Amino acid sequence: MPKTPNERFHAVIPAGGVGSRLWPLSRAAAPKFLHDLTGSGRTLLQGTWDRLVPLAGDRIAVVAGAAHESGIREQLEALLPANLFLEQSPRDSTAAIALAAAILSKREPDVIIGSFAADHAIADEQAFARTIREAIEVAATGRLVTIGIQPTFAATSFGYVHAGAALEVAGAPNARQVKDFVEKPNKALAQEFFESGNFLWNAGMFVAPASLILEQLSKSEPELHDRILEIADAWDTPKRAELVSKFWPQLKKIAFDYSVAEPAAAEGLVAVIPAEFEWHDVGDFAGVAELLSGGRPDNLAVIGDAQLLAEDSSGILVGQSKRLIAVVGLKDIIIVDTPDALLITTKEHAQSVKNIVETLKNSGHGDVL
Amino acid sequence: MPKTPNERFHAVIPAGGVGSRLWPLSRAAAPKFLHDLTGSGRTLLQGTWDRLVPLAGDRIAVVAGAAHESGIREQLEALLPANLFLEQSPRDSTAAIALAAAILSKREPDVIIGSFAADHAIADEQAFARTIREAIEVAATGRLVTIGIQPTFAATSFGYVHAGAALEVAGAPNARQVKDFVEKPNKALAQEFFESGNFLWNAGMFVAPASLILEQLSKSEPELHDRILEIADAWDTPKRAELVSKFWPQLKKIAFDYSVAEPAAAEGLVAVIPAEFEWHDVGDFAGVAELLSGGRPDNLAVIGDAQLLAEDSSGILVGQSKRLIAVVGLKDIIIVDTPDALLITTKEHAQSVKNIVETLKNSGHGDVL
Numbered sequence: 001m002p003k004t005p006n007e008r009f010h011a012v013i014p015a016g017g018v019g020s021r022l023w024p025l026s027r028a029a030a031p032k033f034l035h036d037l038t039g040s041g042r043t044l045l046q047g048t049w050d051r052l053v054p055l056a057g058d059r060i061a062v063v064a065g066a067a068h069e070s071g072i073r074e075q076l077e078a079l080l081p082a083n084l085f086l087e088q089s090p091r092d093s094t095a096a097i098a099l100a101a102a103i104l105s106k107r108e109p110d111v112i113i114g115s116f117a118a119d120h121a122i123a124d125e126q127a128f129a130r131t132i133r134e135a136i137e138v139a140a141t142g143r144l145v146t147i148g149i150q151p152t153f154a155a156t157s158f159g160y161v162h163a164g165a166a167l168e169v170a171g172a173p174n175a176r177q178v179k180d181f182v183e184k185p186n187k188a189l190a191q192e193f194f195e196s197g198n199f200l201w202n203a204g205m206f207v208a209p210a211s212l213i214l215e216q217l218s219k220s221e222p223e224l225h226d227r228i229l230e231i232a233d234a235w236d237t238p239k240r241a242e243l244v245s246k247f248w249p250q251l252k253k254i255a256f257d258y259s260v261a262e263p264a265a266a267e268g269l270v271a272v273i274p275a276e277f278e279w280h281d282v283g284d285f286a287g288v289a290e291l292l293s294g295g296r297p298d299n300l301a302v303i304g305d306a307q308l309l310a311e312d313s314s315g316i317l318v319g320q321s322k323r324l325i326a327v328v329g330l331k332d333i334i335i336v337d338t339p340d341a342l343l344i345t346t347k348e349h350a351q352s353v354k355n356i357v358e359t360l361k362n363s364g365h366g367d368v369l
Numbered sequence: 370m371p372k373t374p375n376e377r378f379h380a381v382i383p384a385g386g387v388g389s390r391l392w393p394l395s396r397a398a399a400p401k402f403l404h405d406l407t408g409s410g411r412t413l414l415q416g417t418w419d420r421l422v423p424l425a426g427d428r429i430a431v432v433a434g435a436a437h438e439s440g441i442r443e444q445l446e447a448l449l450p451a452n453l454f455l456e457q458s459p460r461d462s463t464a465a466i467a468l469a470a471a472i473l474s475k476r477e478p479d480v481i482i483g484s485f486a487a488d489h490a491i492a493d494e495q496a497f498a499r500t501i502r503e504a505i506e507v508a509a510t511g512r513l514v515t516i517g518i519q520p521t522f523a524a525t526s527f528g529y530v531h532a533g534a535a536l537e538v539a540g541a542p543n544a545r546q547v548k549d550f551v552e553k554p555n556k557a558l559a560q561e562f563f564e565s566g567n568f569l570w571n572a573g574m575f576v577a578p579a580s581l582i583l584e585q586l587s588k589s590e591p592e593l594h595d596r597i598l599e600i601a602d603a604w605d606t607p608k609r610a611e612l613v614s615k616f617w618p619q620l621k622k623i624a625f626d627y628s629v630a631e632p633a634a635a636e637g638l639v640a641v642i643p644a645e646f647e648w649h650d651v652g653d654f655a656g657v658a659e660l661l662s663g664g665r666p667d668n669l670a671v672i673g674d675a676q677l678l679a680e681d682s683s684g685i686l687v688g689q690s691k692r693l694i695a696v697v698g699l700k701d702i703i704i705v706d707t708p709d710a711l712l713i714t715t716k717e718h719a720q721s722v723k724n725i726v727e728t729l730k731n732s733g734h735g736d737v738l
Contacts (some may be wrong), residue, residue, distance in 0.1 A: 024695075307734075309725060312718070324710040324737050326393075326725045329718035330699075337711065341693040344713060349681070349698035356678060356695045368693050 005140035008112045011056040012100040013048055015064040015118035020357040021284040024341035025318050033118035034071045037288050045118045046075050051125050055132055063096045088244055092253040098217055102232030105210035112139045114207040120281055127277035134273045135207040137171035144208040144264045148200025148272040149279045154190035159183050159202040161272050178270040181262050216260045224252045285334040286350035289316040341368045374509035377481040380425040381469040382417055384433040384487035389726040390653040393710035394687050402487035403440045406657050414487045415444050420494050424501055432465045461622040467586055471601030474579035481508045483576040489650055496646035503642045504576040506540035513577040513633045517569025517641040518648045523559035528552050528571040530641050547639035550631050585629045593621045654703040655719035658685040710737045
């Protein structure tokens with residue numbers, strides 16, 4: 001009996017990126033996915049894992065930088081040792097995803113992989129599972145299936161998925177054809193997208209047969225494809241280190257959207273499932289504050305151990321020290337109190353935190369990055 | 370040859386009050402006068418001492434709570450042991466000043482005392498000395514002489530001295546009669562005062578013969594006067610402790626303005642010297658910020674050891690830890706970073722810090738007060 005689409009499914013969690021807009025909580029040594037930013041008691045990585053277990057059991061792999069091996073292993077006790085794919089150095093999303101696709105398809109040629117970033121927050125796990133099950137059904141028909149987030153406002157900070165006609169796939173009543181991907185729009189275009197109803201936020205989650213991903217890559221980036229395949233062939237052998245050393249440092253850095261998703265869309269091979277769930281990319285502290293406010297925008301939410309005394313204030317406090325923190329008369333404030341660095345800013349300036357990190361990098365303060 | 374007025378002069382520094390609006394820098398154990406709040410490298414108490422040395426040499430006494438003895442002795446190496454008058458408990462300003470007046474006049478009956486709070490900031494020491502020398506000349510004519518600060522705006526947070534006709538006293542060309550003292554006015558009255566030119570801020574500094582102070586007190590508060598005199602008689606004897614224990618705890622708490630200054634004004638015995646110098650009472654962090662901004666209101670000034678990275682921000686940072694503090698996009702911010710407590714507020718809310726301290730007191734956080 002052939003495997004069902006669900007039986008072919010294997011999840012992949014690319015855990016990359018430091019999240020410098022979340023400094024000083026997020027550091028090179030402790031990037032944002034290793035932190036609890038939702039107040040749930042689980043880190044973003046653990047939350048991602050927890051959401052995938054009902055769909056994939058222990059068929060979950062993590063692709064991450066070698067520096068984070070111990071942090072990841074500590075947080076994910078159920079992660080199978082063979083399913084942690086460590087990158088020698090960051091080579092952008094195509095290398096990370098293609099490496100996972102190549103290793104997993106070598107182990108299991110008909111595998112359908114689903115890629116889910118380690119640093120997203122999705123509270124409704126059941127709605128997530130329903131959406132991904134539809135995506136798996138559609139992926140089994142030979143498509144790359146993205147998850148589209150229904151816009152709640154005219155965002156200019158996300159790329160968009162342009163959805164076309166409904167697809168007729170059993171078990172996937174919400175699936176639609178994707179016409180194309182659109183990069184971050186300007187304000188006017190974002191407003192048009194928002195009103196049309198046919199444009200969804202591209203959350204970077206997708207499900208596809210590994211073979212489809214590799215085939216697309218072989219057409220768009222043949223050299224990158226061939227090197228990744230050579231590394232993957234050696235991965236579960238004693239020759240892994242040799243091949244990684246030989247090829248990894250020279251791999252082309254290119255985003256998966258450019259190398260695979262967009263070319264596949266141009267061939268009519270991409271579908272989208274509009275998500276039923278609320279989704280946060282937790283990109284900066286304004287996002288964290290939104291996530292934690294819980295419909296109480298006048299609240300000053302606390303993550304961590306700080307003792308807070310707040311008057312006439314709102315926003316968030318991320319506290320890693322147990323000391324007393326008094327905040328008076330500050331709206332939309334962001335306070336991040338760590339042992340060696342303190343950040344104080346506002347929601348409005350949350351994006352500027354990245355500049356602070358740049359300044360620190362350039363002024364010899366690498367010790368706090 | 371009789372002593373000159375200057376030879377009769379003895380300065381007194383009442384060092385009372387915790388300064389709870391300067392929490393968490395100012396604590397019960399380390400009140401504001403023990404801190405450098407001007408960025409000068411000297412604490413407020415040391416600054417007060419330094420200003421008085423050219424006028425009084427080592428004829429300077431300090432009246433303070435017993436808890437602050439060691440802090441004061443450490444900061445004022447030149448303070449003569451016999452000139453530190455320790456209060457068993459706080460009994461308001463009349464008891465503090467009358468005790469000093471009584472002890473000093475017992476030692477030297479014709480002494481002229483000048484009282485200068487330990488927590489004021491006055492940068493121009495020469496102008497200060499000129500003003501006080503005038504006050505000493507007028508005091509020698511048998512008057513209580515206050516120092517009036519020329520208002521720079523219609524303040525409602527100070528009491529006022531209502532100045533009358535010029536006095537004809539040699540060596541005191543700026544002296545004026547005082548008609549009366551006026552308590553903190555409402556906004557409209559403050560505006561009237563500001564425009565009239567005849568109302569000066571009452572900075573609580575005064576110079577007067579000790580005998581005049583004690584005589585006024587004997588009329589307005591005879592019981593308080595008599596007990597203070599009994600304590601003072603025993604002060605430089607082995608019976609000091611006995612008399613202090615017996616009388617001090619029951620002394621009436623009353624402000625010097627009510628017990629002595631206002632009754633003396635009603636008798637026509639009060640004069641004022643309008644100050645030529647800039648004066649700050651450093652009452653709250655907004656005052657500290659003003660003092661430190663140095664005409665650069667867009668600056669974020671630093672007191673202490675913090676490494677500050679500020680962007681698009683103004684106000685003050687008081688840092689007791691050496692860690693890195695990044696501040697982005699906050700105007701008129703007040704940040705006070707101490708080992709066990711962090712305060713974040715704005716200049717506008719500087720007065721509310723007092724409420725925070727009250728709240729902490731009532732919620733079992735006495736450890737950080």
